[in-house]
Structures are given as C-alpha cells and as structure tokens.
Amino acid sequence: MSHYLCGMSKEIVVSGIRSTGHLHLGNYFGAIQNYIKMQEGYDCYFFVADYHSLTTHPDPKDLKQNVFRVVAENIASGLDPEKVALYAQSDVPEIPELYLMLNMMAYVGELEKVPTFKEKVRSQPENVNAGLLTYPVLMAADILIHRAVKVPVGKDQEQHLEMARNFAHRFNTRYGEFFPEPQVFRFNADAVKIMSLDGVGKMSKSENVNATIYLSDDDDTIKKKIMKAKTDAGPTEPNAEMPDYIQNLFLLMQLTSKPETTDTFRNAFNSCNIRYGDMKKQLAEDMAAFVRPIREHASELQKDETKIRAILKAGAEKARASASITIEGARKRIGINYYIPNA
Numbered sequence: 001m002s003h004y005l006c007g008m009s010k011e012i013v014v015s016g017i018r019s020t021g022h023l024h025l026g027n028y029f030g031a032i033q034n035y036i037k038m039q040e041g042y043d044c045y046f047f048v049a050d051y052h053s054l055t056t057h058p059d060p061k062d063l064k065q066n067v068f069r070v071v072a073e074n075i076a077s078g079l080d081p082e083k084v085a086l087y088a089q090s091d092v093p094e095i096p097e098l099y100l101m102l103n104m105m106a107y108v109g110e111l112e113k114v115p116t117f118k119e120k121v122r123s124q125p126e127n128v129n130a131g132l133l134t135y136p137v138l139m140a141a142d143i144l145i146h147r148a149v150k151v152p153v154g155k156d157q158e159q160h161l162e163m164a165r166n167f168a169h170r171f172n173t174r175y176g177e178f179f180p181e182p183q184v185f186r187f188n189a190d191a192v193k194i195m196s197l198d199g200v201g202k203m204s205k206s207e208n209v210n211a212t213i214y215l216s217d218d219d220d221t222i223k224k225k226i227m228k229a230k231t232d233a234g235p236t237e238p239n240a241e242m243p244d245y246i247q248n249l250f251l252l253m254q255l256t257s258k259p260e261t262t263d264t265f266r267n268a269f270n271s272c273n274i275r276y277g278d279m280k281k282q283l284a285e286d287m288a289a290f291v292r293p294i295r296e297h298a299s300e301l302q303k304d305e306t307k308i309r310a311i312l313k314a315g316a317e318k319a320r321a322s323a324s325i326t327i328e329g330a331r332k333r334i335g336i337n338y339y340i341p342n343a
C-alpha cells in the first residue's frame with residue numbers, strides 16, 4: 001500500500017542537491033545534517049538534481065562523476081540508502097512530466113523576477129537559457145511529485161520553496177485539492193548559512209573554491225584554508241558586535257569543536273583578548289578531524305561504482321513507486337485519462 005494511503009504513514013520529505021561539484025560544509029550543515037536526522041522518523045526522498053545541473057552544460061563525463069560523488073558523499077555523511085530513497089532526478093521520468101504540467105501554471109513575469117535567475121542573467125549573459133528561467137518550476141515538480149510536506153534546505157532555497165507552494169496552490173485551485181503546500185524544515189529555528197572564508201558570499205561547489213571547505217579536502221588543505229580565513233585586528237571594546245566573517249568562524253567552531261572550546265574563544269572575544277591565529281589553529285584541527293572520516297569513507301565508496309549504481313537503481317524504484325501515483329492523480333484531474341472508460 002502506498003505511503004499516504006496507509007493510516008500509520010510518516011510525513012513525506014523531499015530534498016535535492018545539484019551535481020555541480022564537490023560537496024562542502026554549507027551543503028553539509030545547511031542540508032545533509034538535517035537529512036540524516038530526518039531519515040529515522042520520516043518518509044524521505046533525497047535526490048541528485050542532475051537535470052538542474054544541465055543549465056551550465058557540463059561535460060558528460062564530469063556529470064556522471066559528479067552524480068556518483070554526491071551519492072558517495074551523502075552516504076559517507078551518514079545517509080542510509082536502506083532507510084531513504086536516494087536517487088537521480090533523471091531516473092524518475094514522472095518529474096519532467098509534472099514539470100511540464102506545472103509550467104502551464106507558472107508565469108514568465110514571476111519567473112523573471114526570481115533573484116537567483118536575475119543573478120544568473122548578470123553573471124552569465126551568454127547563457128540565459130529557458131532551463132534557468134524555469135528552474136523553480138522543475139524544483140517544484142521535484143517536491144510535489146511525492147506530495148511532500150517538509151523540505152530541508154538552506155536559507156538560499158527559501159524563495160524557491162515559496163514558489164513551489166504557489167504552484168501547488170494554483171493547481172489545487174484549478175483542479176481541486178491535490179498537492180499539500182510544502183514547508184521549509186530544519187531542526188533548529190535558525191537557518192544555517194555558511195559564508196565563504198574570505199568573507200565574500202557563501203561557500204559554493206563551483207565558486208570561492210579556495211575559501212570553501214569541501215568534504216573531499218585533505219587535512220592539510222583544510223588547515224591552509226582556515227589559516228587564511230579573513231580576520232582583523234580584533235575587537236576594541238568589550239562585548240563588541242562580531243563582523244560577519246568572524247561570526248562565521250565561530251559558527252563553524254560551534255558546529256565542529258567541543259562547546260567548552262567555543263566558549264573559551266567567545267569569552268576571549270568579549271574581553272578583547274582573542275588571538276585569531278590560535279582560534280584558527282584550533283578550528284583547523286577540529287575541522288580536519290571532523291571531515292576526515294567522511295572524506296575517507298566517500299573515497300572508498302566512489303571506487304565501487306557497481307555499488308553506487310545499485311543504490312541509484314533501488315532508489316529510483318522507490319521514487320517511481322511514489323511518483324507514478326502522483327502523476328496518475330494529476331493526469332486524471334487535468335482530464336488526461338483517455339483510456340479509462342467513464343473516468
């Protein structure tokens with residue numbers, strides 16, 4: 001019996017990560033950490049957004065490597081493919097079908113106003129393709145295809161979620177109540193946003209590479225990057241407000257070091273005795289210890305392509321079982337069910 005017909009059903013969760021490069025601390029703390037906690041109590045669908053990554057025209061070989069790496073790094077971080085559906089977006093043809101339906105309900109004007117689209121128009125004027133414009137529609141299809149209610153994402157995705165709710169609402173208004181309106185979910189109220197270590201923008205898979213810590217970085221690379229992180233001469237008055245790049249270092253420390261360690265440096269900051277060199281040294285050591293087991297496990301897994309393929313196949317089967325029920329319901333509501341007599 002399908003999950004949502006069953007009386008004891010768990011809430012449905014969907015989230016995705018684009019296959020555009022190596023995963024970093026932002027992906028880990030903004031998303032994956034929540035996935036791992038959610039896999040116990042929810043009906044989870046986590047996927048590699050490979051179609052979304054086609055907006056930048058990747059080389060086919062790189063695309064495949066990136067998809068496999070995202071899978072390996074998720075599992076190495078603690079995601080259990082036995083407990084969740086872990087799949088590639090392109091293995092679920094019901095997603096592009098729903099995307100097509102939702103495109104009829106998305107207006108060009110509203111899509112052109114999306115900040116991430118406007119940013120792409122600015123940064124890559126030579127490649128403003130229609131896939132970029134309808135990016136939020138595909139993302140809505142990813143979520144609505146399982147009729148998810150909760151979506152664990154970082155702060156940068158909140159606007160896209162709002163659009164997914166709008167499209168769901170429009171479909172429901174036109175064709176009758178069908179899609180729940182999905183909400184952003186995280187365990188602690190604060191949205192985690194990991195800034196880049198140079199203080200400019202956020203950590204990213206493809207930009208700020210020297211100021212982003214990747215789950216594949218070795219101990220030395222991590223240490224070098226952290227020692228180069230932006231700081232300043234330190235506060236000049238007690239309990240001063242922290243500049244955002246210093247806040248970011250404290251956030252990373254809070255996420256990886258012992259609470260006492262963070263407290264010690266916080267007190268030092270508040271009493272104007274902080275030595276950023278010492279703080280970075282400690283953070284570098286704790287961060288290297290944190291990333292090491294993930295990196296090692298992911299690199300092991302990546303060598304076993306047969307295993308990754310089997311995981312993706314099993315994940316796609318689980319995802320399609322759910323997606324096909326939704327697409328059948330959507331077709332029926334729209335009136336596309338010509339072979340079913342009297343429907």
Ligand code: TYM
Nearest residue numbers: 015016017018026027030031049139153154193194202203
């Ligand atoms: P993507 O691949 O850019 O990022 C994957 C997840 O990591 C979070 N994230 C961050 N969190 C905190 N600090 C950062 N510096 C940081 N960088 C990335 C993102 O918020 C995200 O949760 N459009 C999505 C992929 C997607 C999707 C979906 C997500 C496609 N369809 C459906 C949820 C539901 C994206 O590009 O994420």
